[in-house]
Amino acid sequence: MAEAFCPGLIGVQATSETAIAEAAELATLLGLPLLDVDAAAAQDRFAALLLVSPGVLALSVPDRPGQKPVQVDFGAAGMRHRRRGGQNELLGRAVGVGKKSPLRVLDATAGLGRDSFVLADLGCAVTLAEREPVVAALLRSGLVRAGNSADAWLREVSGRMVLAEGDVCLMDAATLVQQDVIYLDPMFPPREKSAAVKKEMALFQALFSRPAALGDADALLAWALRAPVARVVVKRPLKAAPLADRPPSHAIRGKAVRYDVYVLSGPAPG
Ligand SMILES: C[S@@+](CC[C@H](N)C(=O)[O-])C[C@H]1O[C@@H](n2cnc3c(N)ncnc32)[C@H](O)[C@@H]1O
Numbered sequence: 293m294a295e296a297f298c299p300g301l302i303g304v305q306a307t308s309e310t311a312i313a314e315a316a317e318l319a320t321l322l323g324l325p326l327l328d329v330d331a332a333a334a335q336d337r338f339a340a341l342l343l344v345s346p347g348v349l350a351l352s353v354p355d356r357p358g359q360k361p362v363q364v365d366f367g368a369a370g371m372r373h374r375r376r377g378g379q380n381e382l383l384g385r386a387v388g389v390g391k392k393s394p395l396r397v398l399d400a401t402a403g404l405g406r407d408s409f410v411l412a413d414l415g416c417a418v419t420l421a422e423r424e425p426v427v428a429a430l431l432r433s434g435l436v437r438a439g440n441s442a443d444a445w446l447r448e449v450s451g452r453m454v455l456a457e458g459d460v461c462l463m464d465a466a467t468l469v470q471q472d473v474i475y476l477d478p479m480f481p482p483r484e485k486s487a488a489v490k491k492e493m494a495l496f497q498a499l500f501s502r503p504a505a506l507g508d509a510d511a512l513l514a515w516a517l518r519a520p521v522a523r524v525v526v527k528r529p530l531k532a533a534p535l536a537d538r539p540p541s542h543a544i545r546g547k548a549v550r551y552d553v554y555v556l557s558g559p560a561p562g
Pocket residue numbers: 400401402403404405406407408421422423424427458459460461477478479480512
């Protein structure tokens with residue numbers, strides 16, 4: 293199978309002298325080339341750059357200068373706004389918030405962690421699995437930043453989130469057996485039209501060679517349904533077929549997305 297990720301296309305660059313050591317450490321960790329702080333010309337050789345500032349990691353695409361770099365910022369206005377939207381309530385109902393405290397949710401496709409953060413804000417203890425090392429690095433940076441925030445709410449919510457880098461299908465049995473629910477959002481469907489979502493999709497599609505391989509998502513569902521959990525929840529575009537054409541026990545429909553809920557005979561929450 294082709295490698296999912298094209299490391300040669302991404303460079304790491306510090307945005308100031310004070311972040312050089314952090315950038316060098318990250319480049320070594322990810323096996324990516326390190327650019328000099330002032331290497332403006334060299335940027336063209338890369339599809340994307342991981343920009344390291346003290347305490348903040350961001351991913352930018354040099355040939356799209358108008359676009360703001362993507363970063364994980366759980367304290368951003370968008371996250372706070374989302375908190376008040378009805379969408380959160382749907383996600384909470386889908387995973388079964390209220391059935392147990394804390395409900396332990398494995399977000400098997402954590403991405404930039406927005407759904408995980410919503411779940412943690414609803415009181416769930418969330419394990420975030422992410423297999424793409426660059427995305428995992430962005431997540432780690434966002435979690436550390438939230439944990440060090442002056443905002444007590446951010447510190448408390450991020451305190452319920454734990455990153456588990458790697459392919460979730462290879463997760464150790466001891467971690468898996470602790471989970472009540474597995475949540476899947478495996479694809480980047482064009483389900484939202486906002487500029488921010490388009491920007492992220494373009495970035496991710498530029499970086500990953502199998503961004504939305506349907507077969508991959510079907511296999512992920514098959515794995516989740518074999519796991520020792522009480523339920524599996526899959527986020528789908530509103531009108532899409534269920535993953536693997538496997539009908540859920542029930543579905544919760546929002547304006548743009550649907551949550552397919554598979555109730556299993558695994559350990560019941562509560
Ligand atoms: C659509 S994104 C998830 C977006 C996320 N729900 C959010 O709110 O930001 C899907 C993510 O799942 C990750 N992924 C897909 N299959 C995976 C697997 N088997 N193990 C771990 N991560 C996986 C991809 O690398 C990608 O970052």
